[in-house]
Amino acid sequence: xxxxxxxxxxxxxxxxxxxxxxxxxxxxxxxxxxxxxxxxxxxxxxxxxxxxxxxxxxxxxxxxxxxxxxxxxxxxxxxxxxxxxxxxxxxxxxxxxxxxxxxxxxxxxxxxxxxxxxxxxxxxxxxxxxxxxxxxxxxxxxxxxxxxxxxxxxxxxxxxxxxxxxxxxxxxxxxxxxxxxxxxxxxxxxxxxxxxxxxxxxxxxxxxxxxxxxxxxxxxxxxxxxxx
Amino acid sequence: xxxxxxxxxxxxxxxxxxxxxxxxxxxxxxxxxxxxxxxxxxxxxxxxxxxxxxxxxxxxxxxxxxxxxxxxxxxxxxxxxxxxxxxxxxxxxxxxxxxxxxxxxxxxxxxxxxxxxxxxxxxxxxxxxxxxxxxxxxxxxxxxxxxxxxxxxxxxxxxxxxxxxxxxxxxxxxxxxxxxxxxxxxxxxxxxxxxxxxxxxxxxxxxxxxxxxxxxxxxxxxxxxxxx
Numbered sequence: 001x002x003x004x005x006x007x008x009x010x011x012x013x014x015x016x017x018x019x020x021x022x023x024x025x026x027x028x029x030x031x032x033x034x035x036x037x038x039x040x041x042x043x044x045x046x047x048x049x050x051x052x053x054x055x056x057x058x059x060x061x062x063x064x065x066x067x068x069x070x071x072x073x074x075x076x077x078x079x080x081x082x083x084x085x086x087x088x089x090x091x092x093x094x095x096x097x098x099x100x101x102x103x104x105x106x107x108x109x110x111x112x113x114x115x116x117x118x119x120x121x122x123x124x125x126x127x128x129x130x131x132x133x134x135x136x137x138x139x140x141x142x143x144x145x146x147x148x149x150x151x152x153x154x155x156x157x158x159x160x161x162x163x164x165x166x167x168x169x170x171x172x173x174x175x176x177x178x179x180x181x182x183x184x185x186x187x188x189x190x191x192x193x194x195x196x197x198x199x200x201x202x203x204x205x206x207x208x209x210x211x212x213x214x215x216x217x218x219x220x221x222x223x224x225x226x227x228x
Numbered sequence: 229x230x231x232x233x234x235x236x237x238x239x240x241x242x243x244x245x246x247x248x249x250x251x252x253x254x255x256x257x258x259x260x261x262x263x264x265x266x267x268x269x270x271x272x273x274x275x276x277x278x279x280x281x282x283x284x285x286x287x288x289x290x291x292x293x294x295x296x297x298x299x300x301x302x303x304x305x306x307x308x309x310x311x312x313x314x315x316x317x318x319x320x321x322x323x324x325x326x327x328x329x330x331x332x333x334x335x336x337x338x339x340x341x342x343x344x345x346x347x348x349x350x351x352x353x354x355x356x357x358x359x360x361x362x363x364x365x366x367x368x369x370x371x372x373x374x375x376x377x378x379x380x381x382x383x384x385x386x387x388x389x390x391x392x393x394x395x396x397x398x399x400x401x402x403x404x405x406x407x408x409x410x411x412x413x414x415x416x417x418x419x420x421x422x423x424x425x426x427x428x429x430x431x432x433x434x435x436x437x438x439x440x441x442x443x444x445x446x447x448x449x450x451x452x453x454x455x456x
Binding site for chain 2: 018021022028059060075076077078081083084085086087088089090093094097098100101104105108159161162164168
């Protein structure tokens with residue numbers, strides 16, 4: 001009974017902290033007050049605060065950095081594997097179907113980005129394109145920066161949902177793809193460049209087509225896995 | 229230290245149970261063995277099992293039904309608000325952008341469903357269409373059955389991701405929509421019927437167009453909210 005009461009209290013405190021984040025009092029990526037300060041502010045015990053922070057950390061709302069403090073996540077509230085992909089057994093089919101969704105969504109997003117991007121966004125997209133290229137040419141892994149390239153395009157398209165959706169879709173695909181493959185690396189450089197260039201020129205149709213080419217190319221790689 | 233050790237053990241037991249579900253030993257929607265049986269099977273204490281089950285319940289993998297037992301969820305692993313929509317402040321913009329995504333995705337899905345649906349799926353889609361209609365005509369809330377109509381279409385399209393994605397996108401839109409609005413109800417009946425009919429006729433283009441009409445209509449409703 002006591003334990004249940006405590007759990008419920010910490011859940012309600014977790015909701016309070018969430019409201020403070022949504023209300024903008026604690027910004028995304030910023031450090032939040034320590035346990036003692038929060039316990040005074042919200043008028044509950046430190047152990048209740050600790051429990052609430054743990055709950056929010058498990059929901060990817062907060063990040064506890066040892067010896068450093070507790071921070072609001074950059075994209076708060078996106079669970080690990082939020083759409084339950086681990087319960088889909090056929091991973092090749094999963095990757096193929098994720099690419100089918102990307103092939104429907106992202107050309108549209110690229111087109112909107114070309115139509116709506118402001119100068120600062122164009123600069124960021126080009127810089128991110130160069131960053132991915134640098135990693136590829138140095139033989140490093142580039143998945144994270146690649147996803148960021150697609151996120152920056154989605155942000156320029158001004159749809160608030162897509163930047164949250166892209167990492168979920170893309171990270172799962174990367175698990176399956178042999179990104180060390182030389183051919184894929186070269187094609188990625190060329191098609192990324194074409195996408196960035198089209199957005200810079202505010203050419204919606206060219207951006208759409210370059211994105212189609214980019215995703216089709218990825219699809220061909222997964223297609224090979226299907227056959228194997 | 230002891231507490232940490234225990235937490236880690238229950239996490240590893242939670243992963244074991246997850247593997248049993250993925251492996252098909254415990255089916256989606258089915259009841260799993262009770263605490264005592266699981267504790268014997270996995271060779272850990274009942275309190276560790278209880279902890280693991282609680283973790284999996286918080287991840288929407290298991291559902292604890294009081295006095296009834298513990299069950300695997302129908303769509304395991306899809307968290308509540310998995311994409312962190314609660315952190316997007318402008319809910320009208322959110323609904324509008326979700327509809328933008330639906331307008332890109334779902335016509336494609338409807339077309340694929342028309343091309344790929346087998347007889348049993350067509351029967352289910354028609355039955356679900358009739359079910360939504362019955363609720364609308366009796367003046368009841370119909371959101372859940374409406375989402376299920378779209379899920380059944382997605383299933384017929386044979387993409388394993390879309391059925392997991394549709395509820396996330398649609399449930400959030402419903403929060404904003406005034407589904408008691410008579411005009412919306414009538415249009416929903418007509419456009420749902422057109423979609424179901426086109427799938428039944430394996431007419432991909434008609435299914436695509438009917439879905440566009442359906443979503444455009446919803447979009448007009450949210451557009452009004454934007455203005456207000």
